[in-house]
Amino acid sequence: DIQMTQSPSTLSASVGDRVTITCRASESLLSWLAWYQQKPGKAPNLLIYKASTLQSGVPSRFSGSGSGTEFTLTISSLQADDSATYYCQQYYSSSRTFGQGTKVEI
Amino acid sequence: EVQLLESGGGLVQPGGSLRLSCAASGFTFVDYAMSWARQAPGKGLEWVSAISSGGHSTFYADSVKGRFTISRDNSENIVFLHMTGLTAGDTAVYYCVKEGPSTHYYFDLWGRGTLVTVSS
Numbered sequence: 001d002i003q004m005t006q007s008p009s010t011l012s013a014s015v016g017d018r019v020t021i022t023c024r025a026s027e028s029l030l031s032w033l034a035w036y037q038q039k040p041g042k043a044p045n046l047l048i049y050k051a052s053t054l055q056s057g058v059p060s061r062f063s064g065s066g067s068g069t070e071f072t073l074t075i076s077s078l079q080a081d082d083s084a085t086y087y088c089q090q091y092y093s094s095s096r097t098f099g100q101g102t103k104v105e106i
Numbered sequence: 107e108v109q110l111l112e113s114g115g116g117l118v119q120p121g122g123s124l125r126l127s128c129a130a131s132g133f134t135f136v137d138y139a140m141s142w143a144r145q146a147p148g149k150g151l152e153w154v155s156a157i158s159s160g161g162h163s164t165f166y167a168d169s170v171k172g173r174f175t176i177s178r179d180n181s182e183n184i185v186f187l188h189m190t191g192l193t194a195g196d197t198a199v200y201y202c203v204k205e206g207p208s209t210h211y212y213f214d215l216w217g218r219g220t221l222v223t224v225s226s
Binding site: 085 | 201210
C-alpha cells in the first residue's frame with residue numbers, strides 16, 4: 001500500500017500567518033491527492049482535490065500544490081476558524097490512504 | 107438536501123458482528139462509488155472499504171479484508187458495511203462517504219458517522 005507521511009504533526013501559528021503543511025507519498029501519485037479539514041466532533045470536509053483544485057465553497061486562502069510524491073497545503077492568512085486537523089489522502093491506488101494528520105493550533 | 111445518514115452502530119462483544127447502513131439522498135446515487143472510513147477515538151482517519159457505482163467492484167483495507175463486506179442497493183440508495191470477527195481495534199466512528207466523479211476517488215460528501223464500540 002502507498003504510505004502517506006504528513007509534517008509537521010502539530011503546528012502553532014497566529015492569525016494572519018502563512019501556514020504550510022507537507023504530505024509525502026511512498027510512490028508517485030501523479031496529482032491524485034486530496035486535502036481535508038476536520039474540526040473536533042465533526043466529519044471531515046473536503047478542501048482540495050487533484051492536488052490543487054479548490055472544492056466549491058472553500059475559502060480562497062486555502063491552496064494546494066505539488067505532484068508526484070510531494071504535496072503542500074497552504075493557508076495564506078490563517079483565521080481563527082482554521083483551527084483544526086488537516087489530512088491528506090491519496091487516491092492513485094484503489095486502497096485510498098490518509099496521512100496521519102496535522103493539528104493546527106492558533 | 108444532499109446527505110448521507112449512517113445507522114447501525116452500537117456496542118458489540120469481541121468476535122461479534124454488526125451491519126452498518128448508509129442512506130443517501132439528494133444526488134444520483136447510482137453514478138458514484140461509495141466508501142466507508144473510520145476514526146478510532148483520538149486517532150486519525152482510516153479508509154476501510156469502497157464499492158464501485160454499479161456494485162461490481164469492491165476494495166478493502168488490509169486491516170479488514172476477509173472480515174468486512176461492503177455492498178449497495180442502488181434501488182434504495184443504501185450502502186452497507188457488514189462487519190464480522192470484530193475486535194477492540196475496530197472501535198471507531200464509521201463514516202459513510204461519497205466519492206468524486208468517474209475515477210476521482212476523493213471523498214466529497216461525508217455522513218455524520220456512527221459509533222461502533224467493541225467491548226465485553
